[in-house]
Amino acid sequence: MAQQERGVDRAVATSGINRPKRRTFLKTMGVGALAATAGCLGGDDDGEVGDTIRVGVLAPLPGQFPGGTAIANASELWGQQVNDDGGLLGADVEVLVRNTELDPSRAQTEYRELVLEEDVDATFGAFTGEVGLALIDEIAQQQIPHIAAGVAVTDMNRMINDDYDTYKYWFRAMPNGEMLGSNLATYVSESYEEMGWNTVGLAIEDVEGFQPIVESLEDNLPGGIDLAFDTVFAPDTDDFTPILDRGDSEDIDGLLAFLSQGGLSLLTQWADREPSFGLGGADINSTNPDHYANTDGAAESVWTYIPGAAPNAAPTQTTLDFVEAHEDEFGAQPPHSQGYTAYDAVLAYQYAVEAAESVDPDEVVAELEELEFEGATGNMEFYDADHEWAHDPVYGEGKVVPPMIQWQDGEQVGLWPDNVAEGEFQHPPWF
Secondary structure: OOOOOOOOOOOOOOOOOOOOEEEEOOOOHHHHHHOHHHHHOOOOOOOOOOEEEEEEEOOOOOOHHHHHHHHHHHHHHHHHHHHOOOOOEEEEEEEEEEEEEOOHHHHHHHHHHHHHOOOOEEEEEEOHHHHHHHHHHHHHOOOEEEEEEEEOHHHHHHHHHHOOOHHEEEOOOOOHHHHHHHHHHHHHHHHHHHHHEEEEEEEEEEEOOOOHHHHHHHHHOOOOOOHHHHHHHHOOOOOOOOEEEEEEEOOOOOOEEOHHHHHHHHHHHHHHOOOOOEEEEHHHHHOOOOOHOOOOOOOOOOEEEOOOEEEOOOOHHHHHHHHHHHHHHHOOOOOOOHHHHHHHHHHHHHHHHHHHOOOOOOHHHHHHOOOOEOOOOOOEEOOOOOOOOOOOOOOOOOEEOOOEEEEEOOOEEEEHHHHHHHOOOOOOOOO
């Protein structure tokens, strides 16, 4: 698949969805054609389709937490689009959203209800490594496809490698932590001289999902960068004076920070202090398009990778189509980058079901393993089961590359790679 040209044509807007292809041959099957075969299908015990295909979505605190809202919105939007287009294999799609409350035990309870009581054909979502790890054996036991949209830990890949038949039902529609760390190191390697970040410190919020990202980053940082210190802080930390003091005393150029829900205070205290070093790396909150307003502009010049995409860091036309449809339906842009990965997750399932002409779990898994399509986060294809990143998106040029964005004058501006770049790196306004 050819690399996307820099940017995408914003004048083009299509109402349909870009269809996929099999790796071994081209295969296009419109929903209308599939509907014509629906009369031959009945029941659902052996993968055949009745009147309704039910799918479950595990979202953390939808309506309260942007990541959960984004996952729920993207899934529900997809269901509406499919139904408006005639259904999936001629059947209506019913999307059932459940709140995991960011709690692994709650996620297990909701998953069991979806599978055992609601009899869903597939599940999607999950957010945080802790939740993903709590679900993986449940998914293996129930043997129906799950495509994750917000889990970065790589334990699941090893499980697929070691026991394929048990764990093959797990897929992930976003880069894993090792990819994210390597990707971040690549950006820093290409950009640190332009940024002037020759000496850096690391500040890492102590959450499960950051571990593989940080390890991969440290393994791949260029030799020209001096790592002055690294420190881990608890999610409930509210005073970041010691970290900021150390940044000053070590005379760093930039603080590579890994911030989740507990890291917001670090950003605001950094901005209030106006130190002589910049801030960037992995700020989960900065993927929220309202983050600048929510911090009263403290996010200005903060840069971060985005596991999915953003309106001003759009790798494909599908990205822009999704944003437009989301704005039409919900009156706003997707509230978090996980909306884009969730949309790719449900698209992948749709295309696999269309190719299999069935919702049989094993047949759908087989089609997912052969699938290629243009998604909202890039050109999607899953790694083979014997790859170290089994069932994760293929990473690299022309496939999925998590973009880097920076807050500039209240906007998320794409910096890297070239196909999403809409601006150049800027230093904090007090420099």
